[in-house]
Amino acid sequence: MDKTDKIIVGISIGDLNGIGVEVILKTFEDKRMLDFCTPVLFGATKPISYHKKALNLETPVHGIASIAQVNHNKINVLTVWKEEVKIALGTATKEVGNFAFKSLEAAVQHLKENKIDVLVTSPINKENIQSEAFKAPGHTEYLEEKLAGKSLMILMTNELKIGLITGHIPIAKVSETLTPELIKSKVETMHSSLQQDFGIYKPKIAVLSLNPHCGDNGIIGDEDDLVLKPTLKEIADSGKLVFGPYAADGFFGSENYKNFDGVLATYHDQGLAPFKALSFGKGVNFTAGLSQIRTSPDHGTGYDIAGKNKANPSSFKEALFTAIQVYKSRKEYKELTENPLKLK
Known part of the structure; x- marks a missing residue:
C-alpha cells in the first residue's frame, strides 16, 4: 500500500x-x-x-x-x-x-x-x-x-442536526418504547457526538414532544407530562443544556431549531419529514454513537x-x-x- x-x-x-x-x-x-x-x-x-x-x-x-x-x-x-x-x-x-x-x-x-x-x-x-x-x-x-456502541440516527446539514429517539419501529409502538432510560441514552449519545464529532464544547439540545401541543396538559395524551418533562428536567439538572419538550409544528414553523446545536425527535417521521422538507438532496444520514x-x-x-x-x-x-x-x-x-x- x-x-x-x-x-x-x-x-x-x-x-x-x-x-x-x-x-x-x-x-x-x-x-x-x-x-x-x-x-x-x-x-x-x-x-x-x-x-x-x-x-x-x-x-x-x-x-x-x-x-x-x-x-x-x-x-x-x-x-x-x-x-x-x-x-x-x-x-x-x-x-x-x-x-x-x-x-x-x-x-x-x-x-x-x-x-x-x-x-x-x-x-x-x-x-x-x-x-x-x-x-x-x-x-x-x-x-x-x-x-x-449505542447508535443514534442523525440527519444533518451544517445548520440542522436531527436525531431520532425511536427509529424504524411502527408508530403504534412509539409510546411504549419512549422510556426515561431510552431518552437519557439518546440525549447522552447526541451530547457526546456533538462534542467529539463536531467540536461543540457545550451543546444545546432540544427535544420534541410526542403529542400535539405537548399533550395540552393531558387532554391529548399524558406521555409528555409523565415521561418527557420529568426526564428532561433530570438531565438538565445534571448540567446538560437540554430543553423541551417542544411541539414540533411550532418548533419548525418559528425556526426555533436554529437556536440549537441538535434536535431529538421522538419518532422517525417527526424528525425526517421537516428535515427533508428543509434540506432534501443536501442532507446526510450519520450514525452517531458507534x-x-x-x-x-x-x-x-x-x-x-x-x-x-x-x-x-x-x-x-x-x-x-x-x-x-x-x-x-x-x-x-x-x-x-x-x-x-x-x-x-
Whole structure:
C-alpha cells in the first residue's frame, strides 16, 4: 500500500438497480476528489462498467483483489464477488439485494478491522436485502449489531442536526418504547457526538414532544407530562443544556431549531419529514454513537430515475465530506482529551 496519510473511505455499493452507483461515479468525475480521500468500493468492476455504459459516464475505476493493493490515486473497486449480476435498472429484485448485503458485509468487516477509516453506504432496499444474515430494519440497526456502541440516527446539514429517539419501529409502538432510560441514552449519545464529532464544547439540545401541543396538559395524551418533562428536567439538572419538550409544528414553523446545536425527535417521521422538507438532496444520514464512522446520502434507491442520468450526487458528496470531517474531529478530540492541560 502506498505511503500516505489520506483517509481511506470504504463505500458499500448498495442496490445495483438503483442510483447508488450513479451518484458514486458522478461524485468522483472530478479528479480533485482524490485529493481528499482514497475511495474503496466494495463489489466488482463488471456492475460498475454496466452502469458507466448505461449512463454514458467515463469515470475510471481500478479493480483490486485485496485492500493491500489500494492505489491512493485511483477509485478502487475491491472484488467481493466474481459471479455475474443480472441488473434490471429501476426494479427491486432479490438477487441485487443479496449482492447489496455482500458489499455491506465486506465493508463493515474491513471497518471493524480498521482497514478502512470510514464507511459511506449507498442506498439499499430494506425489503430485498432481508435474509438470514440481515434481519435488521435498516443500516443503523445492522451497524449497531456489528460495531461497539449505542447508535443514534442523525440527519444533518451544517445548520440542522436531527436525531431520532425511536427509529424504524411502527408508530403504534412509539409510546411504549419512549422510556426515561431510552431518552437519557439518546440525549447522552447526541451530547457526546456533538462534542467529539463536531467540536461543540457545550451543546444545546432540544427535544420534541410526542403529542400535539405537548399533550395540552393531558387532554391529548399524558406521555409528555409523565415521561418527557420529568426526564428532561433530570438531565438538565445534571448540567446538560437540554430543553423541551417542544411541539414540533411550532418548533419548525418559528425556526426555533436554529437556536440549537441538535434536535431529538421522538419518532422517525417527526424528525425526517421537516428535515427533508428543509434540506432534501443536501442532507446526510450519520450514525452517531458507534466506535466507527458511517454516513450515507439522505435519499433512497431512486428506482424511478435509475439509469436515466438524472440522479443528483450532492447528498452523496456531502456524506463523503462529513465522514472525512468527523474522522478528523474525533482524532483531534481524542488527542485533546488524552492530554488535557493540567490546571495549577
